[in-house]
Amino acid sequence: MSSSPGKVYYLQLPQKVNLTEAQQACFNDGAQIAKVGQLYAAWKFMGLDRCDAGWLADGSLRYPINNPRRNCGPMEPGVRSFGFAPPHHKHGVYCYSAVVVFPYQPPHGRYNLTYHDAQQVCQEQDSTLATFEQLFQAWEEGLNWCNAGWLADGTVQYPITKPRRPCGGLGLSPGVRSYGSRHRHLHRYDVFCSSSPLRGERCLDFCTSHREDQHCVTGCVHSIEKDQHCVTGCVHPIEKDQHCVTGCVHPIEKINTV
Template identity: 30%
Template sequence: CSEHANCSQVGTVVTCTCLPDYEGDGWSCRARNPCTDGHRGGCSEHADCLSTGLNTRRCECHAGYVGDGLQCLEELEPPVDRCLGRPPPCHSDAVCTDLHFQEKRAGVFHLQATSGPYGLNFSEAEAACKAQGAVLASFPQLSAAQQLGFHLCLMGWLANGSAAHPVVFPVADCGNGRVGIVSLGARKNLSERWDAYCFRVQDVACRCRDGFVGDGISTCNGKLLDVLAATANFSTFYGMLLGYANATQRGLDFLDFLDDELTYKTLFVPVNEGFVDNMTLSGPDLELHASNATLLSANASQGKLLPAHSGLSLIISDAGPDNSSWAPVAPGTVVVSHVIVWDIVAFNGIIHALASPLLAPPQPQAVLAPKAPPVAAGVGAVLAAGALLGLVAGALYLRAQGKPTGFGFSAFQAEEDAADDFSPWQEGTNPTLVSVPNPVFGSDTFCEPFHDSLLEEDFPDTQRILTVK
């Protein structure tokens, strides 16, 4: 017998049997090659079986496949982060997250019955996945998840009616130490109860970064002024705001009010087409378009009142395209009508686009007395000065005579000697009096003495207005 065989004799009959790790007729024994046993040595159909010695072999997966050789799974193509695509799926001011890529499970997730593990038959597993917007995963999909690191020692239904679970690292009590997809194969009894492995293509999540609001896909708006600057059809109104801020301190304060992110505001913005015939807006007109109250289209009912930044009130109306700003329904109220676009969201407020600008009602003008002509004003000053000088001169004259004077509304009174009293109405020689005529009415001489004929009898004191004691 061969040296690699056992020899046995029964009577005169000798039998040679090759040792277990050898093959042959016993007389000639060669090392057994497990790769030639007709089953590829137990290697995967996608692997090569390589003999490594006495009855040993190694299974190597073909290119494009991964596994231990006994099981070779199609190699997962490196997942692509859709956020890096061109054009990007999110707004430029948004944070993009490809959930399908980021979760590292290739869209596969594990699902159990509400009662606990192993509570779903095949049809119930299909329904449970569908309720999550998914379907039962296929074997290649579960394999892709396993290659990305999905490891779970719980059997679950797959789309082909088999039950399997993914293993990333060898564990003695999880798949007998094998790595890959541990499968029980197609189940003949679909009423068996397992968990489920579902597949769903996850969406790309777009979230506006801090300081912006919107859906993250088509819109991420900053503050009110950022929206005005970025919207071409608001350029006329925005330019007037900047001009107002550059021209006056009040305009700069108004711009700061719109830029303040701590208060939420409502801003009505007329589109460029609403500025006809080179229309310009004054400061009060511009401030009329803003309110520190919040107004959304959902609560913009007819007759709704808003306080405007200018101090007036805004009333919401659906009366048509013409904003009847010049005819407010009440003093200090301006009608807002024909909003063509509602609810343009900004980080610190809400914008509503108007077909035409709002105009502040004209302020009532104060009626001023006409100015006196220069000549009349001069004459009045001369008369006042003359009267003052006359009084002063009279007082000095009487003082020089050593006689105190007493003035009353009904008499000029001397205190002692009636014989020395002077009365302009007494007969005899009268002192010269100087008159200052009104030059408006004219006179031949500016200063002339009264005629001597102006005596007491010419002016009878019937009411005794003037008396001399």
């Protein structure tokens, strides 16, 4: 299990997905498909309770139950397992997000960043502007900050878990306070950045040659040089067997993109 702070969650999708689609769906959501240990930790320490079986990274199907109920397995808490399903079957998926949201105030003081400035300072921290969803998750996990900051959509908001007079007043319930959209060039605030170990990666599908047959690879490409990319992923051949590949493709022009 990763030592990075993070959260396991069941990804809401419009339809069920196979294992390869599940991996990509988590990545598209800024996360990665959860591992068995991460799901167990979320069940035991975070109280995760979900009566929906979902893919995990090892190809197994499991779901966590803290509040036993009818139609959700035995009447005792635990992580239920359906074993290993054929990878082409359609199910839900559990993702693991290691995104960390943090407020940032520049050295020259509070409320001095335009939207463009906010983008730059987050990049300098090897991060990106946080989304509202990321800030809301951070608030749920206890982030309490009274200075308003830019978010990726151009709104200005701040998370309050302990209401107090200078931060919206004592009469308001805890929540994420919003100033709404602000002028990106004229208005100045602080910023909320998000940092993730997945930042800098991009996923794509492509085909490459293997023993005179054509195989498709799904994986994450890490740019090394302009003409060299490294890939880690599984090769899904036309034949029944399956191969996994880890290595560098050089030059990139030799890849037939699909």
